[in-house]
Amino acid sequence: MTHQIGIGVIGMGWMGMVHSRAYRQVADRFYESGIRPRLVICADEAEERTRRAQETLGFEQVTTDWREVVEHPAVQVVNIAAPNYLHLEMVRAAAAAGKHIFCEKPVGRTPEETAEIEYLARKAGVLSFVGFNYRWAPMVQYTHQLIQEGQLGRLTHYRGRFFSMYGSNPYGLLTWRFDREQAGLGVLGDIMSHVVDMAHMLAGPIRRVVSRRHTFITERPLPRPAAGGTHFAVGQPDDPKGPVTNEDYVSALVEFENGAQGTLESCRVIFGPKCEMAFELNGTRGAARWNFERMNELELYLPEGTQAHDGYTRLLAGPGFPFHGRFNPGDGIGIGYEDLKAIEAYQFLQAVVEGTPRPPGFREALQLASVQAAMVRSWESGTWEEVVSLERQEPA
Amino acid sequence: MTHQIGIGVIGMGWMGMVHSRAYRQVADRFYESGIRPRLVICADEAEERTRRAQETLGFEQVTTDWREVVEHPAVQVVNIAAPNYLHLEMVRAAAAAGKHIFCEKPVGRTPEETAEIEYLARKAGVLSFVGFNYRWAPMVQYTHQLIQEGQLGRLTHYRGRFFSMYGSNPYGLLTWRFDREQAGLGVLGDIMSHVVDMAHMLAGPIRRVVSRRHTFITERPLPRPAAGGTHFAVGQPDDPKGPVTNEDYVSALVEFENGAQGTLESCRVIFGPKCEMAFELNGTRGAARWNFERMNELELYLPEGTQAHDGYTRLLAGPGFPFHGRFNPGDGIGIGYEDLKAIEAYQFLQAVVEGTPRPPGFREALQLASVQAAMVRSWESGTWEEVVSLERQEPA
Amino acid sequence: MTHQIGIGVIGMGWMGMVHSRAYRQVADRFYESGIRPRLVICADEAEERTRRAQETLGFEQVTTDWREVVEHPAVQVVNIAAPNYLHLEMVRAAAAAGKHIFCEKPVGRTPEETAEIEYLARKAGVLSFVGFNYRWAPMVQYTHQLIQEGQLGRLTHYRGRFFSMYGSNPYGLLTWRFDREQAGLGVLGDIMSHVVDMAHMLAGPIRRVVSRRHTFITERPLPRPAAGGTHFAVGQPDDPKGPVTNEDYVSALVEFENGAQGTLESCRVIFGPKCEMAFELNGTRGAARWNFERMNELELYLPEGTQAHDGYTRLLAGPGFPFHGRFNPGDGIGIGYEDLKAIEAYQFLQAVVEGTPRPPGFREALQLASVQAAMVRSWESGTWEEVVSLERQEPA
Amino acid sequence: MTHQIGIGVIGMGWMGMVHSRAYRQVADRFYESGIRPRLVICADEAEERTRRAQETLGFEQVTTDWREVVEHPAVQVVNIAAPNYLHLEMVRAAAAAGKHIFCEKPVGRTPEETAEIEYLARKAGVLSFVGFNYRWAPMVQYTHQLIQEGQLGRLTHYRGRFFSMYGSNPYGLLTWRFDREQAGLGVLGDIMSHVVDMAHMLAGPIRRVVSRRHTFITERPLPRPAAGGTHFAVGQPDDPKGPVTNEDYVSALVEFENGAQGTLESCRVIFGPKCEMAFELNGTRGAARWNFERMNELELYLPEGTQAHDGYTRLLAGPGFPFHGRFNPGDGIGIGYEDLKAIEAYQFLQAVVEGTPRPPGFREALQLASVQAAMVRSWESGTWEEVVSLERQEPA
Ligand SMILES: NC(=O)C1=CN([C@@H]2O[C@H](COP(=O)(O)OP(=O)(O)OC[C@H]3O[C@@H](n4cnc5c(N)ncnc54)[C@H](O)[C@@H]3O)[C@@H](O)[C@H]2O)C=CC1
Ligand SMILES: NC(=O)C1=CN([C@@H]2O[C@H](COP(=O)(O)OP(=O)(O)OC[C@H]3O[C@@H](n4cnc5c(N)ncnc54)[C@H](O)[C@@H]3O)[C@@H](O)[C@H]2O)C=CC1
Ligand SMILES: NC(=O)C1=CN([C@@H]2O[C@H](COP(=O)(O)OP(=O)(O)OC[C@H]3O[C@@H](n4cnc5c(N)ncnc54)[C@H](O)[C@@H]3O)[C@@H](O)[C@H]2O)C=CC1
Ligand SMILES: NC(=O)C1=CN([C@@H]2O[C@H](COP(=O)(O)OP(=O)(O)OC[C@H]3O[C@@H](n4cnc5c(N)ncnc54)[C@H](O)[C@@H]3O)[C@@H](O)[C@H]2O)C=CC1
Incomplete structure (x- = not known):
């Protein structure tokens, strides 16, 4: 049909x-x-x-x-x-x-x-x-599966990060991303949202947080009116400048509902990492590491008592991992970033066909927003903040 | 237009x-x-x-x-x-x-x-x-460019290989690839052809070779008539079997026309590597390593006299490298295998539009075939064989 | 002389x-x-x-x-x-x-x-x-030198960690390390002290912190009286047990006096890492990463505007790096952990010969203790704590 | 006693x-x-x-x-x-x-x-x-043990190499190593001997070879009489020069007695690798890779039918591996090059105590020399040469 x-x-x-x-x-x-x-x-x-x-x-x-x-x-x-x-x-x-x-x-x-x-x-x-x-990378989905099956034991640690160079050039234009009015939150809303979403998917809900933000580059060249001004466009040193009105950097200590301890961190102006959206997690029986810069790999630690496996195993994506076989039939033949978007589109359309939600929808975005709100409160209070659901009962 | x-x-x-x-x-x-x-x-x-x-x-x-x-x-x-x-x-x-x-x-x-x-x-x-x-991977194209510009100096060493697991399961079906009649050469024709092509592109024509072949798995289950029998299909231990009539493995020492020394090797039944199509090359001023299993990376050695760069630099594909920007605008955002095929298709269609050949066409395939022929001769003679062009002057 | x-x-x-x-x-x-x-x-x-x-x-x-x-x-x-x-x-x-x-x-x-x-x-x-x-690893000393010379620009980020498996086996004996009376602080005093010391050496004094601790394994087998009970000895499931009275895990967000933002983290019961004493730091002109598990390597990012170096360069220890030439004359020939102790001993004896202190002495240990004290306060207060010098003016 | x-x-x-x-x-x-x-x-x-x-x-x-x-x-x-x-x-x-x-x-x-x-x-x-x-690296000894126990199955491939930069500077002095009279063979006698020895230890005797040599740098500055002229000393462009009279580079295709196929290669003037003494081997049930530049690691492939281990596992040296516990008690704490020499000295002294030979003695050196002799013959004949034992029956 x-x-x-x-x-x-x-x-x-x-x-x-x-x-x-x-x-x-x-x-x-x-x-x-x-x-x-x-x-x-x-x-x-x-x-x-x-x-x-x-x-x-x-x-x-x-x-x-x-x-x-x-x-x-x-x-x-x-x-x-x-x-x-x-x-x-x-x-x-x-x-x-x-x-x-x-x-x-x-x-x-x-x-x-x-x-x-x-x-x-x-x-x-x-x-x-x-x-x-990023959820849809086959190696991330496989990690999710292992956790769900209990193969990594009880989770104890989760470290998530997204370090990107996209704003590291101080002459990168003052596009809408750097403006509180147009973009809202800075890096917390932008790429840190992927970090929190991934943490939620893999390690479950976050209970409380203490967080910090910083803006490293406080003003940037204004985009010239005519020019399209894409994400990666760069201005000149003597261009007129305007203020950056949202944060470049955010870090947090977090505690998950299941007791796991974590750190989450993101920066859009860091010098070095290109697109380091990554996690490392440890459980009582195993551990895993993944980095989008090598999205077709997973480093998995599942020693199972043998010396020969008492180290991280580098797995290469292949048709045995979730979704990968949709793209090609051979082990070690990588897929690309846009293929994740194809999986994503499929997931949503499948939800539409079935008439029932699949994550991540607005429900999961709301959960994530609740964590972001706790982080924002923590920026002000300087202390731990419980995550409180922002779910609205009444229309605005 | x-x-x-x-x-x-x-x-x-x-x-x-x-x-x-x-x-x-x-x-x-x-x-x-x-x-x-x-x-x-x-x-x-x-x-x-x-x-x-x-x-x-x-x-x-x-x-x-x-x-x-x-x-x-x-x-x-x-x-x-x-x-x-x-x-x-x-x-x-x-x-x-x-x-x-x-x-x-x-x-x-x-x-x-x-x-x-x-x-x-x-x-x-x-x-x-x-x-x-594999030619079309942005990081391979970049390597090619560096060599052409002389940035790596005079080439001295080239090591190419393609190690694949595709036939490593002894119960993998006796598909057309393992049959001399249907496939012709075994691994030499199949994946070793990529190795030789890459060597030709990067290091130039091969002058002479000494080569060896081996068949590790000498018989395999026959595909059942009805079943489609794809590249990666597997039979049962008690299935009727037939002989593998072409080689699983080929290795060669080679000498390039420019004086560089090399080794080329390929196996389709090796246990360990998934899709290790790789090269390592050294010149008098620099060196480079690439492996398709991490196709969005290049390890480049270009010390230029500074201690800080006296090691291999891991470059991540991004819009600054050939063709990559066609696929996405961000550094460190990988493309997939099929994207190489899109570049390939574009190259050919561009040749068609211009009415002039672009490599690799049959001309380059012929050059490669001439090397393969020398390897085949070397299997028999057990000695070095000069590469002699197989170019036909008259129709068969 | x-x-x-x-x-x-x-x-x-x-x-x-x-x-x-x-x-x-x-x-x-x-x-x-x-x-x-x-x-x-x-x-x-x-x-x-x-x-x-x-x-x-x-x-x-x-x-x-x-x-x-x-x-x-x-x-x-x-x-x-x-x-x-x-x-x-x-x-x-x-x-x-x-x-x-x-x-x-x-x-x-x-x-x-x-x-x-x-x-x-x-x-x-x-x-x-x-x-x-760990300070004395040649590649760490080299990083220190680069920072001092300003080659990495102004530091913006520092991430330090020490993850060790030494206590990850829940049947690891209740040695003095797990006892507040004998050891004092748990992981904060033990291996986290290396993390803070390294951060101080490389990025300078820490101004304020917010920190968290956790004890994952709350009781352990008692060592049998006779047995020596070394660092890595393991008991039996049915051995009598006693309580672990200090922390297994500590994490912190930190702000350095120079404005750099950081995270520090350590665990002695984590499952996966063996001896991951590591840092990653970023400045406005360069970045560096080091991990004791590969102590003879440094990943250094110093692009200096060239595409060929716009990635992390893997440097191998050799005689060109601080102290390394004392141990062997060849690039890529690694030294071992105990060699760091030889450098350390030399540094102290040199101070003795000269009659003037060299770091790290008790002065630096005090600075570090002041940070630890702030972390301990933060465990209780749940909020940011300024680092206040614990320097004593009067004898106890 | x-x-x-x-x-x-x-x-x-x-x-x-x-x-x-x-x-x-x-x-x-x-x-x-x-x-x-x-x-x-x-x-x-x-x-x-x-x-x-x-x-x-x-x-x-x-x-x-x-x-x-x-x-x-x-x-x-x-x-x-x-x-x-x-x-x-x-x-x-x-x-x-x-x-x-x-x-x-x-x-x-x-x-x-x-x-x-x-x-x-x-x-x-x-x-x-x-x-x-190099034999004595704990991770190499462990590989040897796995092979002996049959855990990697029947060996099919062995690739050994030693690439060193020691002579890559054309102004490196014409020390005794570059002189046929004083040193004898060039790289074949020098560092390629480690490659052949390692191959013998791990994969067993070599049956036949075809080999090639090359000298890339044909003359070098003469050492000044007075100066000591160590291994790594460098002259000036205008120093008087003398001819290099032995080979810089050697490569070979080899066949082992057990049927495994291999390539061996070594160069002392290559630009890029520092001290890359390495092997990769594959068997029918597993595979292993080791590189002296990371001597405290082993990449081991032993999937044993599980997806979670269907990749190379990075093992870190530790007390569970042969000899390592003699040097320190902790996983992931590396030993250095000279520690291999301590193990070596112990092995010999143990042989002396016991009065029975332990490998590698002159017997093993002779086996290796027999392979080298076959390679030298192959340089002249251009064809495969059987390895024939050079064992002397009569005094010279
Ligand atoms: N999932 C992910 O990893 C990523 C998500 N994003 C998100 O996607 C969204 C778009 O980002 P980009 O595509 O990078 O931005 P972009 O600037 O490349 O594209 C935005 C487009 O919207 C158009 N537009 C603006 N106002 C419009 C209007 N009133 N009516 C119709 N079109 C209008 C613009 O002309 C432009 O073509 C953002 O919310 C961004 O956060 C962006 C990049 C990656
Ligand atoms: N560039 C590369 O990396 C690769 C190249 N290849 C090459 O591509 C070619 C095809 O290989 P695959 O696609 O893997 O094989 P495949 O077995 O998946 O596809 C071959 C197709 O040809 C069809 N076919 C067979 N006889 C036909 C006929 N008389 N008329 C019309 N269709 C017919 C089959 O039904 C089948 O659909 C081969 O020459 C192979 O060597 C294959 C894989 C990778
Ligand atoms: N810098 C580093 O990376 C490391 C530092 N350490 C530190 O070194 C110190 C010792 O640790 P380890 O050597 O691992 O412990 P250990 O338990 O191996 O050695 C301690 C020794 O002290 C002896 N000892 C106990 N009481 C004594 C007394 N009253 N008089 C004389 N000797 C006595 C014990 O018999 C034992 O031989 C600790 O402070 C530890 O934190 C330990 C390991 C690594
Ligand atoms: N196993 C390995 O990985 C290595 C082995 N070697 C081997 O070790 C041997 C020595 O090499 P290196 O130590 O690097 O050379 P080196 O040049 O550093 O040392 C040789 C020493 O022998 C001394 N010597 C020369 N003639 C002598 C004589 N007639 N009587 C007494 N001493 C004399 C020299 O003065 C010099 O101190 C060589 O056979 C070399 O191939 C060298 C380096 C590494």
Whole structure:
């Protein structure tokens, strides 16, 4: 049985293109699922981006007005890949129109906004999904499986981090990411959200935190009005500058509900690591380490009493690991970043087909936002803060 | 200016699907090139494979008779991804029809057959291309560039290998790969061809060789007639068996025309390495190491007299390296195996647009076949053999 | 000019033997210094240990009464390698006798005891040294040098850790290390002291901390009276048990005086890492990573604007790095753990020859103890604590 | 029971000092063996070297006439660490005096000289030992043990190499190593001898070979008469030069008696590797990789059918591995190069105590020389050469 699902994508920048390709891959990679996404319409302020997407990816229609996506009758899934400050408004409209929603992280600019977004979708009874793509790496999924099966014993330690160079150049432009108004939180909302999401998936809910933030680069060149200003664009030393109004760095000590102890850390202006989204975890019977910079590998410690295995084993991704066989049949043949997005898209569409939520949706984003809120409180209080659910009971 | 190019694919097994996806990616990843491949028709004996390809990748037509692909008027490029024993016949037909030809490696089952294929295409004046995909890894291309620029000095050593586990299970089926009649050479034709091609690209022509072969697993379970029998399928201990009639292992000492010394080695039944297609090379001013199992990395030694750099630097792929920026904008965000095939497809289509050959075509395959022929002679003679070009002057 | 220096060693367990060998190495490895240690006398409760040390290392005399070491007229340096609970008493006696003191870490069982010890030695005007041996790894010294020269720019991040499996077996005996009375602090005093010392050396003083501790294994088998019970001895499941009275785990967020942000973490019961004493640090112009498990390597990031060096370079220890050439003349020929102790011994004896302190002495141990005290306060307060010097003005 | 053994060392350069320290370590590290080496006398042309050795290591006597060592009545073991061209003469004298002989590799300058040396010692009935120190790395010994126990199955592949930078600087002096007269063979005799010895120990006798040599740097600055000219000394571009008369590089394809296929390779002028003495071996049930640059690690593949172990496990040296516990009690605490020499010295002295040979003695050196002779023949013949034992039946 095949399931055609109409897709509308909003924001055809980096992520919008990536998501669109991901939908295109689903029918091919997950053939047996019967899911056949249909790229109905895409929207971007920059018209040429929509044209290019249409030509190269096959959207049936394009628009510069994102509300047309939401309202299009053939669209069942609205995919939001616009800047953070538009997420709330777009979710509101999509939920009102009864559409299922895929929203890129961070869902809201602030924990409170995420709570509102979660509330809107819950009230509307629509399904949701969030782009925590690192979850879907086959070696991460395998780690998750081992933990669930109890093979690593009781978890005792979890160390998560995301160190990125994306803002390390002090002449990197003052794009929306560095502005509290448009982006909301800084690195805590941006890449630290992946760290917390991963920790939640692997080690379970966080009970309490003590956290710290810092802004290393306090002003940056203003983007020139005309220029598109992508994520990685760089200005000149003598360009006019504006203030960075959210944090570059965040660290935290955390305690999980299951008693595991952890540290979480993230920085967007660190010099050295390129895209070090990584975890190390230890249990009473085993341990695992993973780093996105080598996403097709897992270092697994499962000695099982033998000297020959009393060290970390470097496993290479292959068809024996979750999802990997969808992409190629050979051990040691790596998949790429965008393939994680194809798995992600499949997961959501499968949820849509079944009519039941799959994680990570707004529910998980809310859990994460609750941790972020505790971290923010800790920045002020300088002390441990319990994680308190931000779940809204009433509309705002 | 856009260039629509009609594509026909023959053999919709692993590679046929991979190639088809690759063509689909070209318009998107190499947008500015204007190249817009059109998936006109695909063929496979197994009809359901063609149906699936049509549904998921959008071929306009499908067939079980590969000659329809060759003859289709809208097809400009014939892509051959059928088993080796069909390559000659298919190339003959495609060349006769004046079509440009992409042929998977090994081009011919034997060096002689490759020479014949090269001759046919040359005579017909059509362009050709071969699936030596490892060439296209951004970090390999970067290495190539450094060598060309002289940054590594004069090359002195080259060590190439491809160690794969694909046949290491003695109950792995006796598929066409293990049969001299259907596959021609064993590992020398199969994965060692990548090793020699890489050596040629990076270190230049090989002048002479001394080589050895061995077959470790001399018989294997016969595939059951009905079963599809893919590359990685496994039989039962009590299945009827047949003889393996080509080599599992080949090694060689080689001398390059530029005076560099090398060793090349490959095995398809080795226990340990998964997909270790790798090289290490040294020059008088620098050195480099690469392994497909970590294809998004390069270990580069370029001390330039400073202590701080007097060791191998681990470079992570990113947009600063050849082609990588086509796939994503961030350092340390890896691409996957199939992305190499997209680069490969682009290279060939660019050659087609320009009407001039780009390597690696049948010309380079012939050079490689000449090396293989010298190795085969060395197996018999037990001594060094000069590489002699197999280029045909007259038709067979 | 040669300098004979009389050495007395107290406690001939693991460290006592290691230190004695280290002194023996000094004349050989640091020949030109003219330093010629003389192994005058050693003491241990267990007489056979002193006999063995005499026979194999050449002590002139042995005793079971450590006070004889302190009082011996030929002894200029008293080396304390007895369990922690004896350090204070021994230092008091040695200082009173006007002897220079090498004391193993942790100097005192508690920060306060360390302060008292520092005070005693300061008052007595004797030189002191502490066994923070990881400092002396050539690759760590080289990192220190790069930082001092400003080559890594302004430090922004420091992550230090020491993860050890030494207590991970729940049947590991309840030796003195797990007892607050005898050992004082748990992992914070034991191996975390190396982490803080390293952080101080490389990144400078810590200004404030927030910290957490945990005890994972709350009881352990009691050592049988007769058995010696070394560091790594293991009991039986049905042995009688006693409570672990100090912490297994400690973590902290820290802020350095220079503005760098850090995390420090240590555990003695973690499952996976063997002896992972490691740091990662980042500055505005470079970065470095080191792990004692690969002590002869350094991963150094100093891109200096070139793509070829825009990754971590793996440097192998060799004669070009500090001290390494004392041990062998070849690049890539590793030294061992005990060689760090030889460098350490040399440093102290050089201080003795010169009559001026060299770090790390009790002064540095006091600085470290002040950080530990802040961490201990933070365990109770749950909040950030400023580091306040514990330096004593008056005798206790 | 203690065994005092009188030691005489000839040649107090790098190796002479290393050996002397090794003997000094034996009583300490292998206490229970009862072996108590006595450093009786050492000899060197350079008198100051003997003085230094006496002062720092405790030799009872020194001399500049090596024959005094051989003739000294208290000397039971003559340790030869003089340049290669003196080995034969020294062995002849020592054997004639009925002394047991430790001789550094290469035993003879040429395979024939090694055969003569072996013959002399055999005739005299003295025990012998050779400095193939890499054998003694705990992780190598462990690999040996696994192979002996059959845990890796039947060996199929062996790849050995020793790549060193020691001669890579073209201005490195023309020391005796580069001179056929004084050193005999070049890299084949020098560091390739370690490669062949390791292959023999791990994979058993080599049956036949085809080999190639090359000299990359054909002339070098002459050492100035006065200057000592150590292993790593460097001249000036305008120094007078002399010809290099032996090979820089050797490679070989080899077949072992047990059917395993291999490649062996070594170069002393390669640019990149520092001290890469390494092997990779595969069997039908497991595989192992080791590299001296990380001598305290072993990468072991022993999947035993489980997915969790289907990759190489990185084992860190520790007391559970052969000999390691003699040096320290903790997992992950590395030993150094010279510690291998202590194990080596112990092995030989144990043989002396027991009165029965232990490998590797001249017998094993002869086996190795027979392989080298086959390689040398292959350089001329250009073809496969069987290994024929050079064992002498009659005195020369
Ligand atoms: N999951 C992940 O790892 C990643 C997630 N993201 C998230 O994806 C979202 C988008 O980020 P990027 O694609 O990197 O940004 P981008 O700047 O490349 O793309 C944003 C696009 O939205 C368009 N846009 C802006 N306002 C619009 C409007 N009113 N109507 C229609 N289109 C509009 C822009 O023209 C642009 O094309 C963000 O929320 C970001 O946090 C981004 C990168 C990675
Ligand atoms: N570049 C590379 O790294 C790789 C290259 N290859 C090469 O690609 C080629 C195909 O290999 P795979 O895709 O792995 O094999 P496969 O067995 O998966 O696919 C071969 C396909 O050809 C079809 N076929 C057989 N006879 C046919 C006929 N008469 N007409 C139409 N279709 C026919 C089969 O039904 C099958 O679908 C081979 O030459 C192989 O050496 C394969 C794998 C990797
Ligand atoms: N720097 C480093 O990395 C390390 C430092 N240490 C420190 O070294 C010190 C000793 O530790 P280990 O050598 O591991 O312990 P150990 O238990 O092996 O040795 C202690 C020795 O002291 C002796 N001893 C006990 N009471 C004595 C007394 N009253 N008089 C004379 N001798 C007495 C014991 O008999 C024993 O031989 C501790 O402070 C420890 O924290 C230990 C290991 C590593
Ligand atoms: N097992 C291994 O890994 C190594 C083995 N070796 C071997 O050790 C031997 C010595 O090499 P190195 O110590 O590196 O050389 P070196 O040049 O450092 O030392 C040789 C010493 O022999 C002395 N000597 C020369 N002629 C003499 C004579 N007639 N009487 C007494 N002494 C004399 C020299 O003065 C010098 O001190 C060589 O056979 C070499 O191949 C060297 C380095 C490593």
